[in-house]
Amino acid sequence: MTVMLNRLFTHRMLGPESVPPTDDRFKVIGVLNPGVVSFEGRTAILARVVQAPVETRDDAWASPKIGKDGGLEIDWLPKADVDGESDPRCYFHRKTGQLRLRFISHLQVFYSDDGKRVNTDAEIGKTVMPVGPYETFGIEDPRITPIDGTFYITAVAVSPKGVCTALLSTTNFQHFTRHGVILPPDNKDVLLLPEKVTGDYVAIHRPMPNMPFSPPQMWTARSPDLIHWGAHRQISLGGQGEAFQDRVGGSTPPIMTDRGWLMIYHGSNKEPGAKGAGVYSAGVLLLDPTSPSRVIGRSKEPIMLPTEDFEKEGFVPNVVFPSGIVRHGRQVYVYYGAADESVGVCGFDIEQLLNCVVEK
Numbered sequence: 001m002t003v004m005l006n007r008l009f010t011h012r013m014l015g016p017e018s019v020p021p022t023d024d025r026f027k028v029i030g031v032l033n034p035g036v037v038s039f040e041g042r043t044a045i046l047a048r049v050v051q052a053p054v055e056t057r058d059d060a061w062a063s064p065k066i067g068k069d070g071g072l073e074i075d076w077l078p079k080a081d082v083d084g085e086s087d088p089r090c091y092f093h094r095k096t097g098q099l100r101l102r103f104i105s106h107l108q109v110f111y112s113d114d115g116k117r118v119n120t121d122a123e124i125g126k127t128v129m130p131v132g133p134y135e136t137f138g139i140e141d142p143r144i145t146p147i148d149g150t151f152y153i154t155a156v157a158v159s160p161k162g163v164c165t166a167l168l169s170t171t172n173f174q175h176f177t178r179h180g181v182i183l184p185p186d187n188k189d190v191l192l193l194p195e196k197v198t199g200d201y202v203a204i205h206r207p208m209p210n211m212p213f214s215p216p217q218m219w220t221a222r223s224p225d226l227i228h229w230g231a232h233r234q235i236s237l238g239g240q241g242e243a244f245q246d247r248v249g250g251s252t253p254p255i256m257t258d259r260g261w262l263m264i265y266h267g268s269n270k271e272p273g274a275k276g277a278g279v280y281s282a283g284v285l286l287l288d289p290t291s292p293s294r295v296i297g298r299s300k301e302p303i304m305l306p307t308e309d310f311e312k313e314g315f316v317p318n319v320v321f322p323s324g325i326v327r328h329g330r331q332v333y334v335y336y337g338a339a340d341e342s343v344g345v346c347g348f349d350i351e352q353l354l355n356c357v358v359e360k
């Protein structure tokens, strides 16, 4: 695999060292996959913080959850019953195939003056912990879209009920309003468009079929109020490509350009049945302005591959997972999770991004 485009700059911005754990039985193992927007002359970053239990046992794996009182609890899963070797992120019950996570995630606000660095402790803001029955195993991978002066946040809610999409909103990054689950399991990587399209709000979403007639694909849905979603249509990519053969999902909320909606998406090249996560890379997609399920074109090769040391080495090696985008004149700053451990930011020229798109 080769990468099609040079980044204008790359910085590692945040990592496990950036915040203390919320509980002293835990350690922070990652700060990653952030939603990012311009806010009051600065950049607001809502990152996913991943915490794992410090204690280990010879005969059992530690799997955290939110307990009945809202605090962190640890379940000990007997190693005889549970496979903990196949994936760095989760355990699989040998008989039922059921999943548990090695960690639990919450969301954390950071601010940056230049959009490239978080310099001082004063730039650490509000913490948003998982709550309620749909977030028992954590809340992950937020994406932020400004709509009519409010920041809407879609996030992955993980629990024994499955992997759902929750909607939150804020106007100030101090107080967050929760709007509940908007898409049932398994559905993640949900991106909202920043304006109505022919009268409706539009979301890009990614159902994960249990009956895999196809690998997971991106879909669009429409809504009158951001809560009730319907009119689902598959985004017709026309073949996955080697880099994205395992799955594709939306990465950064679409932004309007003079050629259509520009959206960065991600995928993994994992082979069927292989262990681990595969290599996560990102491509660019151009969607029709009034009918966003129609693909105008896409980059044939990845625009981002794990190339920097902090992208190749970490909790899950070889992962770049874009999740935020901010326009700065003719450039965009793209914010991404690196190796499921750090937040990186890199820059692209918008014209060059569009030039990677091969029209269908």
Ligand code: MAN
Pocket: 033, 140, 141, 277, 280, 316, 319, 321, 337, 340
């Ligand atoms: C999945 C999710 C993401 C994660 C990637 C790479 O898509 O769990 O949160 O960053 O895998 O591990």
